[in-house]
Amino acid sequence: MINDEYFLAALRLAAGNDPIPSHVSAAARDVYGLRIPQARTAGPVECAATRTSSGTRDDDGSHLMRFVTAGLTFDVEMTVGDGLIDVAGQVVPYPGEGTLVDVKTPHLTLTTRITHNGQFAATGLPPGWVSVVCHRPGHMPVQTMWVRIRP
Template identity: 90%
Template sequence: MINDEYFLAALRLAAGNDPIPSHVSAAAREVYGLRVPRARTATPVECAAIRTSSGPRDDDGSHLVRFVSAGLTFDLEVTVGDGLIDVAGQVFPYPGEGALVDVKTPHLTLTRRIAHNGHFAATGLPPGWLSVVCHRPGHAPVQTRWVRIRP
């Protein structure tokens, strides 16, 4: 059953009688700015090969996660230390000469070249939301889903 108060508020909003709060509009614009046009999304997958006996988080505080999409696999090891995040990753198969990754937070993007073995690293990121985007010449970008990394 629909609550009458919520229904009337939705009608007022749809009719333009109740303006959208400015903080909601600002947050929506900020999130929209984080998108990568034409990017395919890599989703997290469970993988026994990268899990440790203690689960996805090692004793040293590192977190292992795998993302898969568009013929690419991302293995990321995220370590939190001294309040900052370090990311060591591998993209495979090797995406080719000239491929780059962007390691993104909502307020910072670090661009790294991908080594011939597919490895890359980024250090000193703030804790919070994180995504990695692989840019391959001649292909649409592939972006991991956003994950929240807490200290």
């Protein structure tokens, strides 16, 4: 059953009679600023290693996730400890010499070179939203979907 007050408020908003709250506009601008122009997005997939498409949380507080896009797979483990997040992962197939990986939060980006077998790590991130971006020389960046990690 639809709440009458909610329904009337939605109609007023749709008719343009209620302004968009300033915090909603500010949040939209902030999110837009997080985008990476021309990046391809790797979405979560279900696999035996991660057991679910949204990842699992083990007893030790780690989250295992797999993200896939045409040509690249990201296996990512996010571990929460002492109120901070550590991220470790692997990009397969090996994306090549000179590849950089950004581990991003809305307010912090840690950049690291990928190892010869596609591995990367970043430590000491604040809890909240996290995304991984792979920058391969000569290719468009590939970014995982944002996931929210809580302590």
